[in-house]
Amino acid sequence: MTQLPASIDDTITLLAGQNYIAGRDLGTVAFLALKLGKPLFLEGEAGVGKTEIARALSLALGRRLIRLQCYEGLDASSAIYEWNFAAQMVAIRTAEAVGQTDRAALRTELSSDEFLIRRPLLEALEPQPEGPPVLLIDEIDRTDEPFEAFLLELLSDYQVTIPELGTIKAVEPPIVILTSNRTREVHDALKRRCLYHWVDYPGFQRELSILRARVPEATEKLSAEIVAFVQGLRGEDLFKSPGVAESIDWARALVALDAVALSPDLITDTVGAVLKYQDDIARIAGAETTRLLDKAKAELAAVG
Known part of the structure; x- marks a missing residue:
């Protein structure tokens, strides 16, 4: 310990x-x-x-x-406890079978730790x-x-x-x-x-650190693009913005596909790992995907 x-x-x-x-x-x-x-x-x-x-x-x-x-x-x-009624009934039937008549003793036995389900x-x-x-x-x-x-x-x-x-x-x-x-x-x-x-959404650098720690097999470029793109999604009018858990899941999915960088087609094919509602997926489809990806890459270029 x-x-x-x-x-x-x-x-x-x-x-x-x-x-x-x-x-x-x-x-x-x-x-x-x-x-x-x-x-x-x-x-x-x-x-x-x-x-x-x-x-x-x-x-x-x-x-x-x-x-x-x-x-x-x-x-x-x-959440806290309950009594094992099945075991209590067996104990009652056994007491009746052997002729036990001390009701107080039986009541005490039935309310003992032995019959308590934690x-x-x-x-x-x-x-x-x-x-x-x-x-x-x-x-x-x-x-x-x-x-x-x-x-x-x-x-x-x-x-x-x-x-x-x-x-x-x-x-x-x-x-x-x-x-x-x-x-x-x-x-x-x-x-x-x-x-x-x-607990708020993390900033870019901390989310990137989280992704590197949890999905170390992802390339540096892919990790940075994932974080930038997901943080861009959080700025959109979505029903459910993706959390850090979705960033991690998406990174693992992309690594499984041997991806080294994001592309519009790759995002379209794997967006179900990061967005969980069809209305949100439809909202960023087509030209919106390209716009968000271009924006993410421009922000990455700006910070070096």
Whole structure:
């Protein structure tokens, strides 16, 4: 198990060791979250690296990654715990078969740890051989407000209450990262318990560094043209602008085709790796593709 970083620079270096290129602003808030033991709430467009930072921290620190993927209708039984009703019914039938009449003892047995099914939030509070885990609560904005209320106790005191068993508290708090694509506003009560950071699209140089780290087999020219073209796309009126994840996917697709530079035909053939909506693809088709590529190459020429 790797020790927690001692400074902002150490945090940035730690993440870079997992090919996660963080700016100083993100490095600072990540360091503070680790140092202070506070949850980190990351908000931003899809594909900018919010989820990936949890994976990078898990690998860099040698900690287990426990992920709760949020969705509409998520409740405590799916996120925290539930009882193994099938096993409880077997225990009841067995007790009846052997003539057990002590109802209080049977009730206590059925509410014991043996019949408890641990879901991600409860798992994250339990001791792990490698140290406190990294708990990723991904896309919290997809849930509803009642579920947010379940999280308040966890994020405040790193504990959950199970009526039949009482309060279960972490001996050492997990490293908690929450992400949101901002499809709806998350309640202030939850945000107040976290350190907050908006993860924006990276600038040209940082995105180029990310691409070089994640797809080192791409040529320098191809990587630069991909970043310039994608950043140009983000300036267009698209339904969904491509994130860094799409830049990486596109670079890998182009490398698989042995491409060394972009061309209008190559972009047309592979645009599905970077744009995910037909209206957006149609918007940049034909002459628009050539215009955007020429613009990207002109900008690259201007910066040398």
